[in-house]
Amino acid sequence: MPTPGPGNDGLRPGLSADQVTPGFLGFAMTAFMVxxxxxxxxxxxxxxxRVRYRAQFSTSEQDSQAVSGNRVVTGASEPPISGAVPHGGS
Known part of the structure; x- marks a missing residue:
């Protein structure tokens, strides 16, 4: 095996550094990532x-129930207590 030196870039004889390309494997990996x-x-x-649609639907449903006089009680509609840590999560 040839040793690296000032005139030897580790390339095959007749090749320069600007002629070396990544080849098909490089193209395939780039295409896969894209x-x-x-x-x-x-x-x-x-x-x-989907999340925006569900939030919009939930808001419109709560508004329509508020207009009709019905009130839906859910845990998610209450404002969070400042400084409180939710249970079950880390």
Missing amino acids: IAVVLLMVSMTRRIR
Whole structure:
């Protein structure tokens, strides 16, 4: 095995450093990462829309019940106590 030196970059004879590319494996890994990020972004967008829709639906449902005189009591509708730590989580 040739030893590294001032004129030897560890490349095959006849190759220069600007002619070396990552090849198919580098392309495949980059393509995989791009596809994975795009799929994660699409999934995240769907989940955010779903949460917003549910919050909007819940708010409109509570408003309609308040107008009709019915009151729904849930633990989530009460304001949190300042300084309180929720149970069951860490």
